[in-house]
Amino acid sequence: MTYSNQKGSGALVRENIESVEERIRSACRRAGRDRSEVSLICVTKTKPEEMLREAYEAGQRDFGENKVQEICRKKPNLPDDIRWHMIGHLQRNKVRQLIGRAVMIHSVDSLRLAETISEEALKAGIVIPVLIEVNMADEESKFGVSPNEAPTLVKDASALSGIKIEGLMTIAPYTEDPESNRPYFAGLRELAVDIGQKCIDNVSMSVLSMGMTGDFEVAIEEGATHIRVGTGIFGERIYS
Numbered sequence: 001m002t003y004s005n006q007k008g009s010g011a012l013v014r015e016n017i018e019s020v021e022e023r024i025r026s027a028c029r030r031a032g033r034d035r036s037e038v039s040l041i042c043v044t045k046t047k048p049e050e051m052l053r054e055a056y057e058a059g060q061r062d063f064g065e066n067k068v069q070e071i072c073r074k075k076p077n078l079p080d081d082i083r084w085h086m087i088g089h090l091q092r093n094k095v096r097q098l099i100g101r102a103v104m105i106h107s108v109d110s111l112r113l114a115e116t117i118s119e120e121a122l123k124a125g126i127v128i129p130v131l132i133e134v135n136m137a138d139e140e141s142k143f144g145v146s147p148n149e150a151p152t153l154v155k156d157a158s159a160l161s162g163i164k165i166e167g168l169m170t171i172a173p174y175t176e177d178p179e180s181n182r183p184y185f186a187g188l189r190e191l192a193v194d195i196g197q198k199c200i201d202n203v204s205m206s207v208l209s210m211g212m213t214g215d216f217e218v219a220i221e222e223g224a225t226h227i228r229v230g231t232g233i234f235g236e237r238i239y240s
């Protein structure tokens, strides 16, 4: 599949959102799930504010970025009711700037990072929802803990009062064949069920952030509650 961003018109973003919506609805239908169980996060990294505004005007409110600087830069210029999700690797020295700006951090992959987020959240007088990032396919290029390490990290981080662990996140391998990612999505769901059964205080396993442009339908069939779609809405990203 190819996605054009050459037109750069609001109509294109709107059309893309409509076709993503249609794909979400049919995946939900196949899986016997209600559309309301799946949140679409529009991944806006590298995209100009104009395109974010187009998505906003098409009704979207959940936006995902992978750099703290980019959230800080874009947020003041866009409507206040946008919910910003931090989905990328997070350095501890960037955490302070993120607090109060992001509604959820999807990429917690160490106890030290969780501690820093908690400390900064407490200083700001808030509790921030977080997800534990799991590297399901054991890819060297990816962040995240291994499925084996995840329960221990959840348990240890559950003691931190500035965060609330709400579930798990994974970035599946890039592939032309979405079916090949099904075991990773099913595995993340099973891991969340296992951890949920431990009934750890301050932990819920209600969020499964998984699925991107190439594989979100399979992720929805396997229980995703949050899908993160960039290319399918805004076209290919150009990194300069």
Ligand SMILES: *Cc1c(COP(=O)(O)O)cnc(C)c1O
Pocket: 043, 045, 066, 087, 088, 171, 212, 213, 214, 228, 229, 230, 231, 232
């Ligand atoms: C860029 C990114 C996405 C979106 O990927 P697309 O293939 O463009 O939909 C989703 N999740 C994370 C963590 C990303 O960094």
